[in-house]
Amino acid sequence: MQFEVGAVLEGKVTSITKFGAFVALPEGKTGMVHISEVAPTFVREIRDHLKEGDEVRVKVINIDAQGRINLSIKQLAPPPAPAPRQRQTARPAASSPRPDRFEWSPRRTEGLTFEDMMSRFKQDSDEKISTLKKNADGKRGGGSYRKSGRY
Template sequence: MQLEVGTVLEGKVTGITKFGAFIELPTGQTGMVHISEIAPTFVKEIHDFVTEGQTVKVKVLSIGENNKISLSMKQVEGQQNGAARAQQGGARPQRSPRPPRRRPEPQPQQHRPGNYEWQPRRNDSADFEDMMSHFKQTSDEKMSDLKKTVESKHGGYSRRSNSSK
């Protein structure tokens, strides 16, 4: 028997790990049902849903490199429930459509207190020399202010040795 993606088979649970369950298929191959494909609800503990030796129906999701077979129990359960509803003549209950998500509209630029311009406009016409001289002038002013502040905190006190006692 050749496996194909989408095929529903019965298999036997041969092993359980924290991330999934290994299923032996009728072909003799082994596939894995990832924890996210065990049930349509949140699965914290796989042992709550399957036990070793149990026969389960699985759907082949993919066949990857080295014949790694990815299986799903959740998708088989969904197919069976849909088929049962169709046999009963009932249609699948319709969900009300979600309204599309809207991105918030951008707020208009608000002026800062005091009408202060926080980001100065770039003067593209200024050349490098002008920018450097402006930077040096600003830097010198800041250093001068810093020196004044430090001197005023020390009160003009200079360190003298107290050896004259």
């Protein structure tokens, strides 16, 4: 049997290390499931998910130049169910900092060409840079005191 990337196989966990689990595959081959490929959730300790002798279904995800077979269990597991969203209780309007369904930044780009949008962006950017430069010059004292040589 030729192993190919993407093949799904049955195997038996033969040993567990802190970085992964070794799985005996058909034809006397051995592959390794890295700790990051054990479960769809964070795995701190592999022994919480697997033990030696477990029968597992694995997917071949890589075969390197030395012939080592990298396996995954998590790619065959169903995706975890999304966490239920908690509904926020309705607040009185006075305590809410923002009204619901209000568009805070109106779409100013509707109907504009790309060139018009770039022109507007450049103009806004130039104005902001000039304002920043004015403020920075004011904080440095305008340079008149330093130019006089009196410190």
